[in-house]
Amino acid sequence: MALVPRELFRNWWGDMDRYHRELEDHFRKLSTTDDHWQPPAMPSFNAFFRPWKNVMKQLEHDVGGSTTVDRSQSKFQVVVDVQQFAPEEITVRTDDKCITIEGKHEEKKDQHGYVSRHFVRRYVLPQGYDIGHVKPSLSSDGILTITAPTLALPAPGERIVPIQRTNAPAIKAA
Numbered sequence: 001m002a003l004v005p006r007e008l009f010r011n012w013w014g015d016m017d018r019y020h021r022e023l024e025d026h027f028r029k030l031s032t033t034d035d036h037w038q039p040p041a042m043p044s045f046n047a048f049f050r051p052w053k054n055v056m057k058q059l060e061h062d063v064g065g066s067t068t069v070d071r072s073q074s075k076f077q078v079v080v081d082v083q084q085f086a087p088e089e090i091t092v093r094t095d096d097k098c099i100t101i102e103g104k105h106e107e108k109k110d111q112h113g114y115v116s117r118h119f120v121r122r123y124v125l126p127q128g129y130d131i132g133h134v135k136p137s138l139s140s141d142g143i144l145t146i147t148a149p150t151l152a153l154p155a156p157g158e159r160i161v162p163i164q165r166t167n168a169p170a171i172k173a174a
Contacts, residue, residue, distance in 0.1 A: 067121065076129045076148040083142025084117055092136040092146060099123045099134060099146060 070077040078099065082090055085103040093100045104118040125131050129148045136146045 069123065071126060074150060076125060078123055078146045080121065080144045080146075081142060082138070082144045085142075087138055090138065090144065092134075092144075094131050094134050097124055097131070099125055099131075099148070101144065101146070 066081045068079045070079070078101075080101060082101075082103055085105060089103055089105045091102045093102070099122070101121045101123075102119070105116065107114045107116045109115075125148055128151055130151045131148060134146060134148045136144060138144050
């Protein structure tokens with residue numbers, strides 16, 4: 001015979017667990033209802049500055065277009081969208097280390113008034129490419145492709161020269 005009846009401590013863990021579940025359910029219901037006050041959302045700095053970023057990207061696309069630069073083992077290539085300009089309004093210049101692309105047209109009238117465009121893009125040619133053999137080409141849809149080939153390899157400083165063997169003597173007998 002036991003001194004303490006079994007029914008006294010039989011469900012103490014279940015009772016404790018049920019109490020905590022009911023408490024969690026109560027607070028969960030409070031947090032999901034819309035009857036409590038919420039502070040207004042604070043504007044983020046990204047949302048404030050983002051329109052300016054988009055405007056600058058649009059301006060870059062409108063004047064000077066999009067650009068891709070490809071540097072490979074065989075060539076250095078720049079592809080620029082210049083469809084806003086006529087072929088005679090585009091100039092490609094090279095100097096010691098740079099390729100410069102310039103597009104300019106004077107004021108023209110459009111539906112909103114007058115517009116003039118001018119852009120200059122300069123690319124530093126990496127070492128190992130021949131600036132003397134730069135070749136620009138303009139497609140019919142306004143894509144300018146500029147290609148510079150790799151430099152021809154200079155003669156190595158030291159090399160093994162093969163010996164040519166002849167079957168005749170160098171000194172002839174008299």
